[in-house]
Amino acid sequence: MRTLFGEAADTYDDVRPGYPGRIADAIGDYHGTTPEHIVEIGAGTGTATRLLRRLGAPITCLEPDPRMAARLTANLPDVTVHTGTFEQWTPPPGGVPMIVAALAWHWLDPATRNQRAHDALTPGGTLAIFAHKYGYADPVQSRAIDTALRAIDPDVRDRPAGWFHLDVTASGRFTDVRAETVDRDLTLSTDRYLDLVRTFGLFRQHQADQQERALAAVRSLVDGFGGGIVLRLRTSLVLARRPGPLG
Incomplete structure (x- = not known):
């Protein structure tokens, strides 16, 4: 499941939207100092890594798909890339001061x-x-696209924005849990939007015939909207702290 994206690494790198600068500012303000080290889980081709570089700390990226990891290394040769999962990675003695997961928390074992x-x-x-x-x-437009996709796969499910806030809070492992959101609009042409859809995990998990039917249905709809669509991106951020003084 975690290597779904390697075949689409080039498209993923090209079309996935970046993150607002406010996210990096909020992380830095919360941490309070420049971290000595950042570990990023599921870094992909470096979309969030570029943002994290603003914090001014060395970054180790964990990426299980070797094709995504290779693109990440080519994009950002100044970061350390570990080709493997979070579960396979061994933290240094004493731990690390900051761990980040951008669009990757759901790939980890919830238990x-x-x-x-x-x-x-x-x-x-x-x-x-x-x-x-x-x-x-x-x-x-939202209802039309949702209806078209559910006609192809009635069981498609999506997580609510910020679901990981509840996940972290309910674990009882962290303190000072905070959340914030940043909203913005992104206008895409039909072709650009279809490229984005091709990078979604829910899309890539389906068989090729279902993928083609979904793309054809969405193309017809977006062309009918005038050849473009405006996405409303809500970026949710959750910050939490391991109890105890910063070592």
Whole structure:
């Protein structure tokens, strides 16, 4: 499941939207100082890594798909890339001061992810999780696309924005849990939007015939909207701290 994206690494790198600068500012303000080290879980081709570089700390990126990891290394040769999962990675003695997951928390084992993150952090260290929720500026267009996709796969499910806030809070492993959101609109042409759809995990999990039917249905709709669509991106950020003084 975690290597779904390698075949689309080039498209993923090209079309996935970046993150607002406010996210980096909020992480830095929360942590309070420049972290000595940042570990990013599921870094992909470096979309969030570019943002994290603003914090001025060395970054180790964990990426299980070797094709995504290769693109990440080519994009950002100044970061350290570990080709493997969070579960396979061994934290240094004493832990790390900051762990970040951008659109990756859902790929981790829900039974162990909070405990693993807690144990890998130094006391007082920061956990930062953030992700986009892809909505639509026009509710009529939103309903039309949702109806078309459910006609192909009635069981399609999507997580609510910020679901990981509840996940982290309910774990009881962290303190000072905070959340904030940043909203913005993104206008895409039909072709650009279809490229984005091709990078979604829910899309890539389906068989090729279902993928082609979904793309054809969405193309027809977006062309009918005038050849473009306005996405409403909600970026949710959750910050939490391992209890104890920062070591």
